[in-house]
Amino acid sequence: xxxxxLGTGMxxxxxxxxxxxxxxxVMMGSRTANNPKATAWASHAGTRARSGTFADTATFxxxxxxxxxxxxxxxxxxxxxxxxxxxxxxxxxxNVLPPDERRSExxxxxxxxxxxxxxxxxxxxxxxxxxxxxxxxLSASHTVFLSGNDDGAKKAVRGLLExxxxxxxxxxxxxxxxxxxxxxxxxxxxxxxxxxxxAFNVKVVR
Amino acid sequence: xxxxxLGTGMxxxxxxxxxxxxxxxVMMGSRTANNPKATAWASHAGTRARSGTFADTATFxxxxxxxxxxxxxxxxxxxxxxxxxxxxxxxxxxNVLPPDERRSExxxxxxxxxxxxxxxxxxxxxxxxxxxxxxxxLSASHTVFLSGNDDGAKKAVRGLLExxxxxxxxxxxxxxxxxxxxxxxxxxxxxxxxxxxxAFNVKVVR
Numbered sequence: 001x002x003x004x005x006l007g008t009g010m011x012x013x014x015x016x017x018x019x020x021x022x023x024x025x026v027m028m029g030s031r032t033a034n035n036p037k038a039t040a041w042a043s044h045a046g047t048r049a050r051s052g053t054f055a056d057t058a059t060f061x062x063x064x065x066x067x068x069x070x071x072x073x074x075x076x077x078x079x080x081x082x083x084x085x086x087x088x089x090x091x092x093x094x095n096v097l098p099p100d101e102r103r104s105e106x107x108x109x110x111x112x113x114x115x116x117x118x119x120x121x122x123x124x125x126x127x128x129x130x131x132x133x134x135x136x137x138l139s140a141s142h143t144v145f146l147s148g149n150d151d152g153a154k155k156a157v158r159g160l161l162e163x164x165x166x167x168x169x170x171x172x173x174x175x176x177x178x179x180x181x182x183x184x185x186x187x188x189x190x191x192x193x194x195x196x197x198x199a200f201n202v203k204v205v206r
Numbered sequence: 207x208x209x210x211x212l213g214t215g216m217x218x219x220x221x222x223x224x225x226x227x228x229x230x231x232v233m234m235g236s237r238t239a240n241n242p243k244a245t246a247w248a249s250h251a252g253t254r255a256r257s258g259t260f261a262d263t264a265t266f267x268x269x270x271x272x273x274x275x276x277x278x279x280x281x282x283x284x285x286x287x288x289x290x291x292x293x294x295x296x297x298x299x300x301n302v303l304p305p306d307e308r309r310s311e312x313x314x315x316x317x318x319x320x321x322x323x324x325x326x327x328x329x330x331x332x333x334x335x336x337x338x339x340x341x342x343x344l345s346a347s348h349t350v351f352l353s354g355n356d357d358g359a360k361k362a363v364r365g366l367l368e369x370x371x372x373x374x375x376x377x378x379x380x381x382x383x384x385x386x387x388x389x390x391x392x393x394x395x396x397x398x399x400x401x402x403x404x405a406f407n408v409k410v411v412r
Contacts, residue, residue: 099389142411145393172396180396183305183389187351190378190386191410200412205348206401 004061008037012067018133029057058084070096086117108178119153122178128198210267214243218273224339235263264290276302314384325359328384334404
């Protein structure tokens, strides 16, 4: 599948590289066509990898990951031209840091409201990026959450997560439940500080 | 030990009854000395159980559980006369519902600020009350969090939690980290709705 990854940071790199190893064609998007991080990634990641502007990347992807900083995501997505995302699955993995500046609505909801014809799925926003794409790093099973309004889109994202190695995927409901997982960020930060490692995640034991 | 339990709801009942089975002397506190729920609990719970006003209960307990509704906890604790809690461990298990009305400071921090000579420990506020006192209800290990400024108080509370059956007790740090566990409430509510059961909790897998 052709997948666009918006963002050139650690999260974008981890997601884009994993997608390449799974055989997808991937474009990494950034503000400019010749962003050094994006072009460096594309030149190392093989023939199925390329880079482009955010708008190029939104056009390229049948599915588009939002791996930009949460505080700037809406402006970046708006800059792609909203119609480029129409009908596409937008996988929003971003969090707004610091969490105290979060608005009452979640970023996932705000993106869905701004792009009513996109199918926004919030997921993977509750763990470090190495774990996002390699859940087997931890010895025991742990949980990833899904929020979104479109069941077909959530089914497709579930399939992609399974290809990443995830087995415990908990669908919380519509996109308003992104508020719940985005609100978990302070607990994630506190646990990181207490444990002294990013190699942890929660398992919903039931 | 003599332990006071403020609150006559499901949480207060679960905690007070568990403490009785563990051999403690327990007073359940409420607004009035002859509250029907508190007197009914005391009459069924055996000779080590009694009931009284919130102020009686704060005086009675060497350790005091706050099991009142989070939205009213501060007013109730203030009503006990702050000096009654001086030097005592106050175990705050309350949450403010609905979570959207939470203030930026956590209830745990607000209680510690209002009672600077009490040793406030926030814990057990991230799961249903049946699980609080019977963690073995679930087949696999799961986690309870601790937040508080006083290491001695946290050690004592850890011992009490172990007597409840808890083995994975994660100390997040000072009382400001109560913000992290109180902020988890929306995710707990969403998971409850998605799973259709209260018999769940998170395990921090690491």
